[in-house]
Amino acid sequence: MHGSEAPEKDVQSGAPGDDGKPLRILVVEDDEGDAVLVREHLQDGGLSHETVWVRTVDEALMHLDADCVLLDLGLPDATGLGALQRVLAAGAPPVVVLTGLTGTDAGIEAVAAGAQDFLVKSDVEPGLLARAVRYAVQRRRLDDTGRALYRSLVRAAETTRLERALLPTPAVTDDRLEVRVGYRAGRDGLLGGDFYDVVERPDGSVLAMVGDVCGHGPDAAALGATLRTAWRTLVLAEIPADDILGLLERVLAAERSQPEIFTTVSMLAVQPDRRRADLYLAGHPVPLRLGPPAVLLPAGQRGRALGIPVGGGWPAQRLDLGESWRLLLYTDGVLEATVGDGTRRLGKAGLLEVVDRTVRGVVETDGDVRPDEDPVLGRMLSGVRALHGGDLVDDAAVVLIGWDG
Incomplete structure (x- = not known):
């Protein structure tokens, strides 16, 4: 040769x-x-x-x-x-x-x-x-x-760091206030851009929020972690609730990789007397009040999603809650679950029904309630998953906050 x-x-x-x-x-x-x-x-x-x-x-x-x-x-x-x-x-x-x-x-x-x-x-x-x-x-x-195992361990460590940033422990000292949080990753099992947080201020007011960065994957998760951390920083710095979303949008504009990336947010500011709250919506689904029957909160004051280049701000919707109440904030991953033959979304009406059945303790789950999950929200998310017939397509973050005067 x-x-x-x-x-x-x-x-x-x-x-x-x-x-x-x-x-x-x-x-x-x-x-x-x-x-x-x-x-x-x-x-x-x-x-x-x-x-x-x-x-x-x-x-x-x-x-x-x-x-x-x-x-x-x-x-x-x-x-x-x-x-x-x-x-x-x-x-x-x-x-x-x-x-x-x-x-x-x-x-x-x-x-x-x-x-x-x-x-x-x-x-x-x-x-x-x-x-x-x-x-x-x-x-x-x-x-x-060995190298593959090392890379897997590194990815697991990175996921853990993102989980800590996206899925924090609520910072609430009032033990009379009911605070529950839950999260389910989408079908690929990886964290996405959904995030949540609950923080009590020194004056006794409590701020809660859920947010959703458009898109999926590690970039969306990293941006969501950044926005969640920025939100908690603004709350702890005692920035007025009316100003928080505007400042959060500035963080989004500085940190996003592409100018078309936007974020939706639902934020609740519960007053120290626990009878009143202000609701801020930035292009996000309307929270609901648990019953039964569960009902959507009034949403006469709605604002645009963060990062959308149009005019308008985020006016507060004043809520008179009364002596006893439970509110649920959620991302659209639960709404986008499909039911029946897969051509119909669960939607808000379906979610209200699942929530009612969860409260009554009769929701049909798929048995996928993990030991580390909140038992109430775990059953609710498992009920949505059962109707969907498997893992949800999109991530789902939920926050339940309540008061029994």
């Missing part, structure tokens, strides 16, 4: 690789006699394999779709560690150096540079070569598995 001739292939039966298939072995060797000897050793070693023989590194780089590379360090177009480095830099599979060099330092340097093993041609016998190939392939697979 010379120049641009096709590489020589050889297939031999024997003990298969760990996946039950013959191992694909690329032999990079310019000496035909040595190449023949290598293939005989592999055959005699009882290894089920397919070999491809090339003479140069340039040719080897075109045939790296193999399980293992047997590499000579004295080639026409590369010698010494330069040959190994070129092959590894091109993304080679595990490399076993098989060379006539006998220096101890050469072997140490080759392994340090990334080779799985270093064999001297004069010392090689069939069993040794077959084991070296098998071990090299297995070590690489273990390395790949």
